[in-house]
Amino acid sequence: MRTVLGVAGGIAAYKACHVIRRLRELGHSVKVVPTASALNFVGAATFEALSSQTVTTDVFDEIDSVNHVRIGQEAELVIIAPATANTLAKLAAGIADDLLTATVLTTTAEVVVAPAMHTEMWQNAATVANIATLKQRGIHVLEPAVGRLTGPDSGPGRLPEPDTIVDFSLAAAANAHTSAVASAGTGRLHGKHLVISAGGTREPLDPVRYLGNRSSGKQGVALARAAARAGAHVDLVAANIDSGLLSDLPDSVRITTVESTLELQTQMHASQADADAVIMAAAVADYRPAERTDSKMKKSGDEGMTLQLIQNPDVLVGLVESRRQPQIIIGFAAETGDSHHSALDYAKAKFRRKGVDLLVFNNVSGDRAFGQDDNAVQILTADGDDVVAGTEIHGSKDDVSEKVIEALADRVECVESTP
Incomplete structure (x- = not known):
């Protein structure tokens, strides 16, 4: 994606360097357009080295190519991080007195601003x-974080972390495409209702502590975006997912938040009733504490703590047992291998045990997948009595999601064409 990164003149301009690096790691080109003030904090040479593109601030540079118009016309996404109070005021007034503001005024791409300033200014x-x-x-605004500002001050106005800026911005671009598809009435899942679970459940021990897992929910959120792009109406059951990941999902995705496995089970069964397909992407805790205390458990000297755990219900199996035909159910299996069997062997056994139509298997040995921006999966399906694993799909979690939704659409079309 051709991305323009605008950088305004604030102390947080240094974070723009990390935004450039992350965007390029994900395969996007980055044209940096700083304000003149921004170059007081980070030099043009740094931006050029990181982006591999020339940097200028003046509308009179490269006149022969009409640069102040061309950059905005060619952009597929514009991000301004940090966006100072001064830059925001110019954008709101339609002022175009430098290359950055001229770019915003000429572009038809999605524009994301990440404000950063002192609390009083914000x-x-x-x-x-x-x-x-x-x-x-229609400009997307990523609300500033709360934290340490310049000098001794602290409060709302801090620039969010680079990964948050990148996730929010790419989601805004993806959702714009989703809305265009939906308004055109196209997409292989147009008019279908999907229920998708995402994130990781938490089992409370007391008001402070819980048992949890490392799932970020990024893959499930990406699946919701891909399903919406395919024209589906999506119920996303989100278990403990950072609000930044959920903040810019399209209107066709309805979000319900849950915490524990039992809460997720209840919501999934309620949403399943009229769904055409269910995707169980959440990482569900197998066990929960037998008792939850109403007050914080205290340490007692140097003694350890023994917890009694009881098994949670198998949410995926329950959904398979209660589904109405021809509802399609897709499960996820995050597996590791051991000295007895490979991770794929365990995934195939899970496929047989769960009774799903498709199983998306990812090998999480060595901390793979959890919390990362890319993933590698295989989609398992049945061929008679055999379990067949497709070729490995590797890429960003959005890329993986597109392939999973394509496999679901193939299945839907096959079911609907069967007499």
Whole structure:
């Protein structure tokens, strides 16, 4: 994707370097367009070295190619991080007195701004009004984080971390495409209803502690985006997922949040009733504490702690048992191998045991998959009595999701064509 990264003049400009690096790692080209003030914090040479593209701030540079118009016309996504109060005011007023503001005024791509400034500036009535104006015009605003600012000050106004900026921005671009597909009434799953679980369940021990797992929910959220792009209406049951991942999903995705396995089970069965397909991508805890205390458990000297755990219900098997035909159910299996069997062997056994139509298997040996932006999976299906594993699909979690949704669409079309 051809991405323009605008950088305004604030102390947080250094984080733009990490945004460039992450975007390029994900395969996107990055054209950096700083303001003149931004170059007081990070030099043009640094931006050029990281982006492998020339950097300029002046609308009178490269006049022969009409550069101040061309950059905006060619952009597929524009990100401004950090976006200062001054830059936000210019954008709201339609001022184009430098290369960055001219680029925003000429582009038809999605525009994301990540404001960063002192708390008093962020809460000033002028900034509040400018943000409201930008949102009304369709510009995506990533709310600033709360934390340490310049000097001794602390509060709302801190630039979010680079990974959060990248995730939010790419989701905004993907969802714009989703909306275009939906408005055109196209997509292989147009009009279908999908229920997708995502994230990792947590089993509370007391008001402070819980038993959990390392799932970030990125893969399940990516599946929801891909299903929406295919035209489906999606119920996403989100277990303990960072709000930043959920904040820019399209309107065709309805989000319900849960915490524990029992809560997820209840919500999945409620949503399953009229669904055409169910994708169980959440990492569900196999066990929960036999008892939960109402107050925080205290340490007692140097003694250890013994917990009694009881087994949680198998949510996926329950969904298979209660489904109505021809509902399609897809499970996920995160497996590791051992001295007895390979990870794939365990995944094939799970496929037989669960009774699903498709099983998406990923090998998580050596901390693979969890919390990462890329993934590698195989889709398992039945061929008579045999379990067949497709070729490995490797790429970003959005790329993997597209392949899973394509496999689901193939299955839907096959079922609908069968007399």
